[in-house]
Amino acid sequence: MGASRSLTVAAGSGSGRVVDVTRLVRLGYWLGDRAPGWPDPRCFVDPGWDADERAETVSYLRHAMVARAFMGHSRCRFCDAPVGALEFSDGVFLWPEGLAHYVEEHDVRLPERFVRHLRAMVEKLEDADVDDSWWQGLTSPE
Numbered sequence: 001m002g003a004s005r006s007l008t009v010a011a012g013s014g015s016g017r018v019v020d021v022t023r024l025v026r027l028g029y030w031l032g033d034r035a036p037g038w039p040d041p042r043c044f045v046d047p048g049w050d051a052d053e054r055a056e057t058v059s060y061l062r063h064a065m066v067a068r069a070f071m072g073h074s075r076c077r078f079c080d081a082p083v084g085a086l087e088f089s090d091g092v093f094l095w096p097e098g099l100a101h102y103v104e105e106h107d108v109r110l111p112e113r114f115v116r117h118l119r120a121m122v123e124k125l126e127d128a129d130v131d132d133s134w135w136q137g138l139t140s141p142e
């Protein structure tokens with residue numbers, strides 16, 4: 001796998017500080033003919049997974065930052081559909097664009113560690129104080 005660029009995330013309160021991300025936890029790669037060493041997605045299928053939690057997970061997976069782009073689409077291990085050539089990240093985890101497809105179309109349930117993390121991230125954003133002063137104080141980009 002060759003990454004086309006590295007990931008940086010904005011952090012800090014209103015400072016516009018950019019932090020280099022040096023280590024991300026990868027998830028969502030699956031066992032395949034040319035991909036040994038990854039988990040078997042069939043072992044993650046759980047049609048009984050709570051529908052709201054599943055929908056929230058799909059939304060989170062689809063709306064993160066694009067961290068890397070690869071040549072060529074990967075294919076779904078279940079239905080062989082092309083499922084994308086990008087990797088997304090939230091600055092903590094890193095996952096392939098196609099992971100949402102597995103969750104949405106094939107009832108793949110993601111581990112509690114990731115689901116707890118995304119819930120905490122969503123809650124943190126929803127509850128955060130918002131500082132409008134920087135933007136309101138601007139009259140031009142300079």
Ligand SMILES: [Zn+2]
Binds near residue numbers: 079081106
């Ligand atoms: Zn599929």
